[in-house]
Amino acid sequence: MKTYTYYIITSALFLFSGIINAQEIVPISKTEVQAKVIENNTSIKISEEEFNAARADYRQTNAVFLPNITASHTGIATTNPLMAFGSKLNQEILTQNDFNPALLNDPSQIENYATKLEIQQPLINLDGIYQRKAAKSKMEAMSLKTERTQDYLVFEVDKAYMQLQLAYKAVDVLEKALEAANANKKLADDSFKQGYLQRADVLNVEVRVTEVQNQLQSAKSNVQNASNYLSFLMNDDTYVVYTPTDELTIATFTLEDKMVSENRSDIKAMQLASNAYEAMNKADKMAFLPRLNAFGSYELYDDKIFQGDANGYLFGAQLSWDLFQGSKRFGKVQKSKAEFEKSKLEYKQYVSQSNLELNKAKRAFLDADNKLKLTTLALQQSEESLRIRTNRFKEGLEKTSDLLIAETQYAQKQLEYYQTIFEYNYTQAYLQFLTKE
Numbered sequence: 001m002k003t004y005t006y007y008i009i010t011s012a013l014f015l016f017s018g019i020i021n022a023q024e025i026v027p028i029s030k031t032e033v034q035a036k037v038i039e040n041n042t043s044i045k046i047s048e049e050e051f052n053a054a055r056a057d058y059r060q061t062n063a064v065f066l067p068n069i070t071a072s073h074t075g076i077a078t079t080n081p082l083m084a085f086g087s088k089l090n091q092e093i094l095t096q097n098d099f100n101p102a103l104l105n106d107p108s109q110i111e112n113y114a115t116k117l118e119i120q121q122p123l124i125n126l127d128g129i130y131q132r133k134a135a136k137s138k139m140e141a142m143s144l145k146t147e148r149t150q151d152y153l154v155f156e157v158d159k160a161y162m163q164l165q166l167a168y169k170a171v172d173v174l175e176k177a178l179e180a181a182n183a184n185k186k187l188a189d190d191s192f193k194q195g196y197l198q199r200a201d202v203l204n205v206e207v208r209v210t211e212v213q214n215q216l217q218s219a220k221s222n223v224q225n226a227s228n229y230l231s232f233l234m235n236d237d238t239y240v241v242y243t244p245t246d247e248l249t250i251a252t253f254t255l256e257d258k259m260v261s262e263n264r265s266d267i268k269a270m271q272l273a274s275n276a277y278e279a280m281n282k283a284d285k286m287a288f289l290p291r292l293n294a295f296g297s298y299e300l301y302d303d304k305i306f307q308g309d310a311n312g313y314l315f316g317a318q319l320s321w322d323l324f325q326g327s328k329r330f331g332k333v334q335k336s337k338a339e340f341e342k343s344k345l346e347y348k349q350y351v352s353q354s355n356l357e358l359n360k361a362k363r364a365f366l367d368a369d370n371k372l373k374l375t376t377l378a379l380q381q382s383e384e385s386l387r388i389r390t391n392r393f394k395e396g397l398e399k400t401s402d403l404l405i406a407e408t409q410y411a412q413k414q415l416e417y418y419q420t421i422f423e424y425n426y427t428q429a430y431l432q433f434l435t436k437e
Contacts, residue, residue: 024240030161033230037153040235047149051142058139061132068120075113075305081105087112090301092310115300115308123317124292130283137276144269151265153233155433160233162422162429164226165248169418170219177411178216181209184407187393188400201400208404212411250372250421253428258362260354261437270350274343281336287329290321358434365427372424375417382406382413 038044078084084107088094091112097103122128188205192198227242262268296315300308322329389406392398 026240026242027245028242029245034157036234037157041153042235044149047146051146054139054142058135061135064125064128064132070118073115077109077111079109081107084110111303113302113305118297121294123294126286126289127283130279130286134276134279137272141269141272144265148266151436155429158429160229162425165244166418166422167222167226169248173414174216174219178212181212185209204400251425251428258431258435260358263437270347274347277340277343281340284333284336290319292319361431368424368427372420375420379413379417382410386410
């Protein structure tokens with residue numbers, strides 16, 4: 001039954017390998033991935049559109065300083081006594097006869113066409129000025145958010161590319177392990193035919209071959225998974241299989257003097273968001289003060305459309321003061337004050353959490369450094385142990401079970417070694433991400 005299972009899995013692995021080979025395999029470097037992610041990643045584009053929206057909100061606040069200008073052309077026909085008299089007066093066509101009480105009380109229909117150009121100029125609107133400051137802080141915070149999004153994706157590319165490298169290393173280790181297992185199986189089969197081994201020993205070797213084949217299939221699936229994630233980051237829907245052109249090597253890093261900077265883009269964005277809430281609170285307070293606005297208009301009147309034989313102008317200034325709007329404004333000030341206090345607490349919490357993450361990352365780096373030294377020694381020891389046991393097995397001096405254990409340990413130590421390199425490099429990249437200014 002085990003032999004039958006062995007052939008089934010072998011066939012499945014061959015078919016799976018054929019599927020992999022049928023897909024397009026594209027070599028790619030980490031630099032190329034980073035460039036494509038910065039250019040095409042959807043998260044960056046979303047962040048850029050959020051900045052565009054915030055910038056548009058800020059530009060709307062130009063209304064605090066710039067005038068509001070409108071033009072209109074209105075046509076009416078009326079027999080209303082007051083409107084008829086006023087229309088004639090605006091058209092400058094009143095005559096002595098128009099003061100006849102009978103005509104004043106019961107005028108004939110009159111048409112009036114008015115072209116009007118109006119301008120309203122804010123002079124002093126203190127609440128609007130602080131609203132503009134809040135909008136500017138929000139816009140700058142969104143710009144920094146976009147910058148931090150790019151920083152995060154650079155870090156995510158580092159991690160994803162290392163995962164792809166690690167997946168290929170696993171495939172390479174397991175392919176060599178499968179090659180060694182098949183060679184040992186051939187030796188076991190020959191020894192069994194010569195009567196040196198029992199059938200149970202041969203079956204153990206076949207089980208080992210099957211185990212390695214299963215692990216190899218999983219490793220090849222991880223290659224596809226890592227490739228697909230890179231495609232996702234690059235916003236590429238072709239989902240080809242990538243092969244890294246950069247080797248998975250141990251990166252160099254200096255841990256000293258690494259700390260979270262308040263100039264880090266996301267922390268500065270949090271500070272700007274708090275500034276925006278503070279400005280909005282001041283704007284709500286300034287709403288209690290009066291507003292001063294200037295206004296003016298230039299008007300053309302005629303009894304024919306799009307004509308203007310008569311004209312006139314008007315200008316002035318208005319000081320307005322909303323003395324009381326129920327309790328609406330008081331509640332609004334209280335709300336904006338609470339939001340401002342909340343934003344200060346969130347900023348403090350965010351900085352504290354960032355420092356917590358930094359301390360954890362530093363400890364993880366030291367752990368990975370120690371682990372790398374241990375796995376390097378363990379790999380060397382397991383390699384030497386396998387070499388000795390293989391030579392003894394060929395001479396008939398070693399048990400099959402001992403050889404299989406040595407093979408398994410060597411493959412495991414190789415995988416652990418490359419996994420540790422990944423962890424070591426990953427913690428470095430994460431520390432750089434946390435301490436970037």
